[in-house]
Amino acid sequence: MLNIGKYPNDESEYRGKSQVSNRQPKRMPNIGFRLMSLIMDFQDFLYPRIGKRVKIFAIAEGMTVVDYGCGPGRYTIRFSKLVGDKGKVYAVDIHELAIKAVKKKMEKYHLRNVEPVLARGYHSGISDHIADRVAAIDMFFSVPDPLTFLEEIHRITKKDGLLIIDDGHQSRKTTKERIISSGCWDIIEETPDHLKCGPS
Numbered sequence: 001m002l003n004i005g006k007y008p009n010d011e012s013e014y015r016g017k018s019q020v021s022n023r024q025p026k027r028m029p030n031i032g033f034r035l036m037s038l039i040m041d042f043q044d045f046l047y048p049r050i051g052k053r054v055k056i057f058a059i060a061e062g063m064t065v066v067d068y069g070c071g072p073g074r075y076t077i078r079f080s081k082l083v084g085d086k087g088k089v090y091a092v093d094i095h096e097l098a099i100k101a102v103k104k105k106m107e108k109y110h111l112r113n114v115e116p117v118l119a120r121g122y123h124s125g126i127s128d129h130i131a132d133r134v135a136a137i138d139m140f141f142s143v144p145d146p147l148t149f150l151e152e153i154h155r156i157t158k159k160d161g162l163l164i165i166d167d168g169h170q171s172r173k174t175t176k177e178r179i180i181s182s183g184c185w186d187i188i189e190e191t192p193d194h195l196k197c198g199p200s
């Protein structure tokens with residue numbers, strides 16, 4: 001796992017003090033995270049939709065996929081199976097409980113191609129331009145500084161890679177405005193569930 005030990009003390013050491021966002025992402029309380037995980041388990045049991053949803057992501061064997069805001073890792077497992085032994089999945093979150101949950105799933109399902117990543121602010125610590133796909137599912141709406149977030153995703157995505165993002169609890173109009181005004185992503189396809197974006 002990319003861990004705290006490898007991180008500088010401050011995000012500013014990565015980005016230069018002037019570029020550090022003053023609207024840092026906030027971790028939800030532990031109780032909130034646990035409750036959310038329970039609800040997700042329940043939803044997936046009653047209405048299993050993830051298999052169908054990930055089809056649009058066009059993930060192939062050997063790819064590198066970043067599950068950004070992975071939460072308890074329900075997409076991570078699916079991505080891990082799709083990329084296979086030659087591929088790699090980074091499961092990124094700002095919440096320690098998400099990293100713990102992903103590690104548990106890695107053990108339970110013997111996932112050897114997954115690397116949990118505890119992000120510091122908007123910095124994931126992942127190398128430049130390595131991702132074929134970045135999935136940001138059910139999390140973009142909660143990001144206080146969409147521009148800094150989208151720039152970080154742009155940094156880690158290959159030139160011919162894709163970002164798959166959804167609206168979550170915000171309108172499609174807001175999602176699109178935030179993506180377009182970032183200037184670093186082009187929306188190339190829309191479905192009711194997702195937007196598929198390529199680096200500008």
Ligand SMILES: C[S@@+](CC[C@H](N)C(=O)[O-])C[C@H]1O[C@@H](n2cnc3c(N)ncnc32)[C@H](O)[C@@H]1O
Binds near residue numbers: 028040068072119
């Ligand atoms: C509602 S959950 C969705 C989890 C998962 N994507 C899913 O759909 O099952 C949102 C997750 O995004 C994480 N998150 C929010 N802002 C983040 C950020 N800036 N960087 C990384 N993770 C973030 C939260 O900690 C939480 O685990």
